Amino acid sequence: MEVKVTRVSEPGTRPKDEDLGFGTVFTDHMFVMDYEKDKGWVNARIEPFGDFSMSPASMVLHYGQAVFEGLKAYKTEDGKIQLYRARDNFARMNRSSQGLCIPEIDIDFVMDALKKLLKIEEAWIPETPGTSLYIRPTIVATDPFLGVRASYTYKFFIILSPVGSYYAQGLQPVKIWVCEDHVRAVRGGVGEFKTPGNYAASLLAGEKAKKEGYNQVLWLDGIELKYIEEVGAMNIFFLINDELITPMLNGSILPGITRFSVIELAKKWGIKVSERRISIDEVIAAADNGTLQEMFGSGTAAVVSPVGELRYKDRVIHIGDGTPGETCMKFYNAVTDIQYGKAEDTQGWIEVVE
Structure with missing residues (x-):
């Protein structure tokens, strides 16, 4: 399948790097292709960024059948x-698609299409350290049908957004609130898939956390809340x-790409790593006896995000001295140096767009 290219008549201009936020500015073009039950994926094209025409009865609007990904392109010195x-990321998208009864994509074909799109949009890739081009691939169900079944038609698209540094004011520890009143997912559900409904399920608790002065919610398991x-x-x-401990993948946790990177680097560096169940009570006990040294999150947007405060019920735990921990910073520097071409990629994580 060839990729048809239709360019904009008047290219836009990328904002200054210092003015970039996150997810509000989009490039001139996008990649799109459609799925038909009897034909598979067809009509691959790069076209001007713009609105889709969609039936009000489209199944994604009523039953939430959709998956997406988030990744980045970087400009080296x-x-x-x-x-x-x-x-x-695209392999994870296919796993998510399996869980949502969505047809899989050909990873090699989509990678080639993405590279072609990136070459067209090269001027939109910011060059200041810490900035990048955010890439959002998405698949949505498009059948105009009000009935609960898997759709017969889908739309796959990739949009691009130049984004500023996640840490505009520098890498600062965040405050996390442990949620007791809500659950995000349970084993056997769709918690391990990157689907929009998982994020909708987190909004109410997230708003409550912000009102309490916390940046994000730390979710407990949906069965024992433990x-x-x-x-x-x-x-x-x-x-x-x-000992570096992270919850094991149990069917209700998203298998993060950066999570894998942190684990692989830790093993390479000789740090003891455990993927296992860890209770909130164990964390509280470690804080009380002085063995909780650091806490940090990992993800595409922030790479790693140090945690400086944890609230559970009436307990407020302060972690470290208010600055990012040494181990956290070691991971952050190692990953970002590879992403921006400042360090050799010995892990095979980088693919150059040529």
Whole structure:
């Protein structure tokens, strides 16, 4: 299948790097293709960014059948465009699609299409350290049908957004609120898939946390409300007595790409790593006895995000001295140096767009 290209008549202008936020500015073009039950994926094209025409009865609007991903492209000092673990993102998208009864994509074809789109939009990739081009691939169900079944038609699209540094004021620890009144997902559901409904389910608790002065919610398991799962937009790590601990993937936790990177680097560096169940009570006990050394989240947007305060019920726990921990910063620097081409990629995570 060839990719048809239709360019805008008047290219737009990327905002100044210092004016970039997150997810509000979009590039001139997008990649789109359609799925038909008897034909598979068809009509691959790069076209001007614009609105879709969709029936009010489209199944995604009524039953939420959709998946998406988030990844980034980076500009190196010598002008190269680099993708970080992009194939892992598309592999995860296919796993999410399996869970939502959505047809899978051909990863090699989509990677080639993405690279073509990035070459067209190269001028939109910011070059200041810490900035990047955010990439949002999405699949939505498009059948105009009010009935509960998997759709027969879908639309896959990739849009691009130049984004500023996640830490505009520098890498500062965040405050996390442990949620007791709501659950995000349970094993056997769709918690391990990147689907919009998971994020809708987190909004109410997130708003409550903000009203209490906290940045994000730390979710507990949906059965016992005892075991830690993940933060609203990140996987979570604890450094306890020199052991790096993160909740094991149990079917209700998103398998984060950056999470995998942190685990792989920790093993490479000889840090003891455990993927296991960890209860909130264990974390509280570690804080009380002085063995809780660091806590940080991992995700595409922030890479790693240090946690400086944790609230559980009436307990407020302060972690560290108010600055990012040494281990957290080691991961942050290692990953970002690879992403921006400042360090050798010995892990095979980078794909150069040529």
